[in-house]
Amino acid sequence: MPILETRQVSKRFGGLTAVSDVDLSIEPGEIHCLIGPNGAGKSTLFKLIVGTYPPSGGEIRFRDGDITQAKPFARVQRGMSIKMQAPSVFKELRTRQNLHIALQQKFHRQALVDEEERLLALLDLTAHADKAAGLLSHGQQQWLEIGMALALGPELLLLDEPTAGMSPEETFKTGELIKGLNATGMTVLVVEHDMAFIRQIAQRVTVLHLGKVFARGAIDEIVNDPGVIEIYLGKGHGREH
């Protein structure tokens, strides 16, 4: 049974249908990438899943419950954790204080300290633990934010363009981090543009184009699909604004 499912989900903004009757199915334990050209509807679908917007139609199910109308915090309580596109760490606070705040919701006393150290090491931020988060590199701030999402102990981790603005080295390291989390049993849904990164991490892929599901399948099938190559490289990709 899928851990997350959208059934015929749509989102209209006035006359524009950004997401149109999308069926998305995420199996427990997989790394699933949601890809597509600019304007395909990826971010909008992501926002429907996390509860930023209510859908105009359709149903969203998580861990076999209907969450279509659930508030974002209720989705988090059920076991999804979210890292949105732009880093939003508390820049004036130290790296470890950022993690501390996130961890306080689930951990106390020594368990909190232990988990803080474990996450700092996992994110390769131990050497920067006492630095103001605003002084971390862009990539390190993104990792810190992933850490804050991990502090909630999610079953499903949702990442919106986690490598945006990263160097190739940081991007590769982020991929290894995600694969490491997945190896512990965590399900991960990633919205991404960067094909090299997608090849590095994805097991299954859903391709959106003009708000609809264009293709879905194993990563090897998708990267060799002539239609997918065409919408990425051919003319007329994306929506006219």
Ligand SMILES: Nc1ncnc2c1ncn2[C@@H]1O[C@H](COP(=O)(O)OP(=O)(O)OP(=O)(O)O)[C@@H](O)[C@H]1O
């Ligand atoms: N809040 C909004 N109000 C009106 N139109 C919107 C809104 N959000 C998105 N859109 C439109 O919906 C369409 C899909 O946008 P969306 O951001 O979901 O695509 P995307 O695949 O995430 O693109 P990108 O890769 O460029 O981030 C676009 O035409 C966009 O202009």
